[in-house]
Amino acid sequence: MTATSRRPRTTAKRIVLAFAAVLVLFGLALVVMLVSLAEIATAEREVARLDHAKHAGHHAAAMAREQYIHQAHSLLEWNERHVEHYEAVAAEARAATAHLRMMVTGAGPIAQADQIEQLIAESDRRFRDEVLPAIHADQRDRISELHRRTEEPVAEVVAINGTLNRTLERASDAAAARAEGIRGRARVVVVACFALAIVLAIAVGGYLLRSISRPVAALTRGAERLGAGDLDARIGLGGDDELAGLAQAFDRMAADLAARQAALVEASRLASIGQVASGVAHEINNPLGVMLGYVQIMRRSDGDREELRIIEDEIRQCKAIVAGLLELARPVVVARAEVELAPLITDAVERLADSGQSAGVAITVAGGPATTIAADDRKLRQVVHNLLGNAVEAARDPAASASTVEVAWRSIGATVEVSIADRGPGVAADVLPRLFEPFFTTRARGHGLGLAIARSLARAHGGDVALAPREGGGTIARVTVPCADPEAR
Template sequence: MAPPPVPQRLYRLRRRLRLVISLLVALVVVSGISTVLTGLASRRAILEAHDLEVASRRAALLSVTAREQYIHEAHTIILRDRSHVEHHDAWVSELGEKLAELRPGLDAETATMLDDIGKTSRELSQLFSTAILPAIDRQDWHEVHHAHDRANALVDRMTEHADSLARHFDERAMAAERQAEQFIRFALILATAVCALAAALALIAGRKLWSSFSTPLSSLERVAERVTAGDRSARVEPVAAVELAAVADAFNRMLDALSRTEADLVASERLAAIGRVAAGVAHEINNPIAVIRGYVKTMAKEAEKPELREELSILDEEAAACQRIAEELLMYARSPILSPRPVQAEELLMDAASHCDGGPGRRDQAPLVDAEPSFINVDPLRIRQVIVNLVANAREATSGTSEREEVIVRGRRQDDGYRIEVLDRGAGIPAEARERLFEPFFTTRRDGTGLGLAVCYGLVTAHGGTIRAEPRPGGGSLFVIDLPGVLTEEARESQERA
């Protein structure tokens, strides 16, 4: 035994599409945020490197400023007067300003070096004012030479710290530049990775989405090709995509409707052909049968022996049966001409029941009528003919039962129409026979022609109604006639006046 098919897992195309779009948007957002953050970090590193380069240049100028202070002291010693004292003091002040400009944002080590430069500059200035200038004024050249050596040592100390400070700023600037390059490189790598990931996800999701769309659509296309090739039984298999499942279901319903329409058209054409043949045959047979019956009746009058008269009577009955069949054929073949008018449904059914009476000796077989009063627009003679035929069939169905129950004719308003039901307690109609019950020449009776119910079907459909057979609860059969056109009092009076 083959294993049962695994049920398909339903999915929604909208949800899948929303998921793919959300993933791609999330990747774009993450990439954008990462790029912005990396760009900000890179910008900060670049700005820091720029500030450090500026600080390095300023630190280098400290060395120049310190040497300028010493140069004016040296000029004072060489010239042996006070002509450069004012310039010396100006450079001392400028050095102090440059030190103040560099101080903000320095770490402890750098601030210590900066303080040491300022302290050394003040010592050098104090040495110049308290030792060198007084010695020049006294012309104590030995003291001048000794103070100059001390000043030279202080200047070397100042320039050494200034150069160290400049190198420190240079190193930090280079480190900041390298960090900025790393941030930029990281941003490029991240952007490339995100783009590659987005492309891969887009490719995978695109293939998945395409499969989600193409598989059901391919199934629809294959079924359409099979139907075009003549396979009317082809149907679309269940589709996992919820949105396209409705399309597949509508497609299958359309194919079912087309199949039913095609079957109805074929049946109509077949019945029409049968009707044309039946009309021709009935017309050709009816006249010879009438002649035969005429001769039989003449012979029966002239016959002297009772046995011959009985045989001629049987012959006349059989000929009458043939004539009745011919009349039914003509009735089936011709389109019924209706003369509808407003009639009281209860009175119509009571009148039909009276025509179903079996005669003075069979009053007990008259059907029981239970009808709701209502005006309907029908041809009363045609509807009576239908009721009489159905009641006759119901009696025939119950004739062989041990306990015969009355046939019931029931009438009720149904929405905007009127429903007539004929109920019996016979043996019932098999399900396979109910499907063909109203086809011409189909019968379940030995002596039936198969035309009575076909004629009933034609008369009811000519009124725009429907007729069907159902099993009656508890046993028996139920014939249901649904007729349109329940009239209000105003509509009935208007039609009667017209």
């Protein structure tokens, strides 16, 4: 699994959250609307019920009057012929009061409905118990009194119905006002939710523009530059979202590509130098051998003259250059075997001392863990030899602060790093990038091939060589080599 796939999916998460927030706002508006509609419906039902109650009150009052009209009819005719009609109207009046009683709620209206019921019943009672017996007994002198007695409850019913009507009217107005209040509140909440959702949608749009379009545009520009051959093209996008991850992966890819391209250029440069040089070197090698042989014979037979010694020395220099060139030009074939690092290094140090090359320089092998690596013993030895040679040269420089060289090694994961440090004059920053160029040298007797050969051999192992300034003065050369054969993995 790559680093990119482990990244938190923050852009997707943010988009989902933003849309969820917009949906929540719409949901809230919907809920508020539904609750408000339910409350408005309840209030409107209450208004309708109160209207019915008012009608029931008016109907009861009308029936009280109707009942009285039929009572008055009997009084005017002064007989019982109309009683049959009266019975029907009285029954209707009783039904009207019962209906009113059913329609009202609340202590006040119930008490008023009860009063209306009692008054209509009282009017009926007076007709039956007082008017009809008086007609039977033909007591005509009581007509006015009986009129008054039967009309009295009706007047009271009308008055009480007026009060009841006003009470119900107030309650109905309050319910209507409540419905209107709920409607207004719902309107405000819904408008606010929609406005917020619109603002949020605009913010989400802006965020998408910033967090998606811009990185995508930067990625497109980077890809176009890279496609046009600009290996320095980088997106340089910070952050930890998916697009930042993609941009960082693109930057890593571009850096790897640039490094590979540089290595390819270096390799092809070395190859073309190598082709010419190896041809020349091959041709020169034999005549040089012949010349060296004759010079040596002449030194032995003609006496050891200074001029002959110088000629032999120069021929040896030429042979060293030719050997180096051939080494550099030859394709490196790594014959891997198990190599113990510690003896390889101590051996290289001893050989340098035996040849007298490190005379006057104290080389200390600081050591490291016992390490076995899969490498080509001869070629690795050559790498260490070249770097040791440089360090010894630097330690001998008059500008050196100490004539010492320290060798150490350590394991870094699946790699071994050998470091060779000196207290020599160090490397000037401006020449640091050129050190590995073939024939680059600052030494009077140098050939400028040691580092180029060392790097080519180390890279053939899947490793590398690097030089860096040492803290406190001097130079530190580092060779890294994988412990196992990278091809075999």
